[in-house]
Amino acid sequence: MRVLAMAERRLPALTRLRDREPLPIHLHRRRIYVLPSMFGIVFAILLAVMQLGALNFANNPALLLTCLLAAAAWMSLFAGFRTLADLQLEAISSTPCHVGEMAQVSFRFAVSARARPSLRMRCGGIDHPFAIAAGSAATVNMALASERRGWLRPGRLRLWTDQPLGLFVIWSWLNPDISILVFPAAESPVPPFPLNAQGQSERSSSGDGDEFSGLREYRSGDPQRRIAWKASARHESLLVRESERLFDDDLHFEHATLGGLDSEARIRRLTAWILAAEAARRSYTLELPDQRLGPGLGDLHRHACLRALALMPDAT
Known part of the structure; x- marks a missing residue:
């Protein structure tokens, strides 16, 4: 020296x-x-x-x-x-x-x-x-x-x-x-997506809810408050207002929930989920100990999430 x-x-x-x-x-x-x-x-x-x-x-x-x-x-x-x-x-x-x-x-x-x-x-x-x-x-x-x-x-x-x-x-x-x-390298084979506990993106399905969806024929057991009386009079049959039920379709990947894996294994699994979500064209959110990314989809969102994983502590 x-x-x-x-x-x-x-x-x-x-x-x-x-x-x-x-x-x-x-x-x-x-x-x-x-x-x-x-x-x-x-x-x-x-x-x-x-x-x-x-x-x-x-x-x-x-x-x-x-x-x-x-x-x-x-x-x-x-x-x-x-x-x-x-x-x-x-x-x-x-x-x-x-x-x-x-x-x-x-x-x-x-x-x-x-x-x-x-x-x-x-x-x-x-x-x-x-x-x-x-x-x-x-x-x-x-x-x-x-x-x-x-x-x-x-x-x-x-x-x-x-x-x-x-x-x-x-x-x-x-x-x-x-x-x-x-x-980071992706875990292979890709594990199943985690069950969503929260999210921002929503899609609709028939069921009980607050958003009007359309009319359908009356079925036994339908509450009377949902009967569309004016529309029923025009069609000479009972029609019921059908509403939309909104539920979450956003994938949520959280670093803290992978408690059974070490740090690098968690990062590899999150990387695999991100790549699989992009391939399936499904919106996703990545939550790390110091930041939250998403929900989003596309090259910019994927790059931001993978960059955050690559630069987590212990990275060179």
């Missing part, structure tokens, strides 16, 4: 990219690094041996060949450096996913005035190759594994190339300020 702290004080350029960066991210020359590759080191040793042999035997053609190869290697360094210089990451998009699924992330690089071939972006130990044609933009799609609910951060990304000759590795670090929301 002391060595790292000293490096941060003495050489801030080596550690400044540990912090998140807002978009857009511009790769200027001061944040691009170059080192010879293993092939480049072997090639340099070969050139040194060729030069010594040419000088020892006074072989001018061999000396000229050595100088030409060294010049080509040196120019390849600048060609690779120009591939990364002034590159700009302008936008990042992602879609939420559930635990166990692959989170899809898209990195969009701005339009480049010159071609940038053989670029690679490394995330999680996996390289994603891409290229940018002159006068066009490029999008790099990545799939990140999601193991826990909550916020998932890609972390630092290594953008690099070893072209055109593979003699040098030129790279830079990207640390975009982005987080991907990971929804």
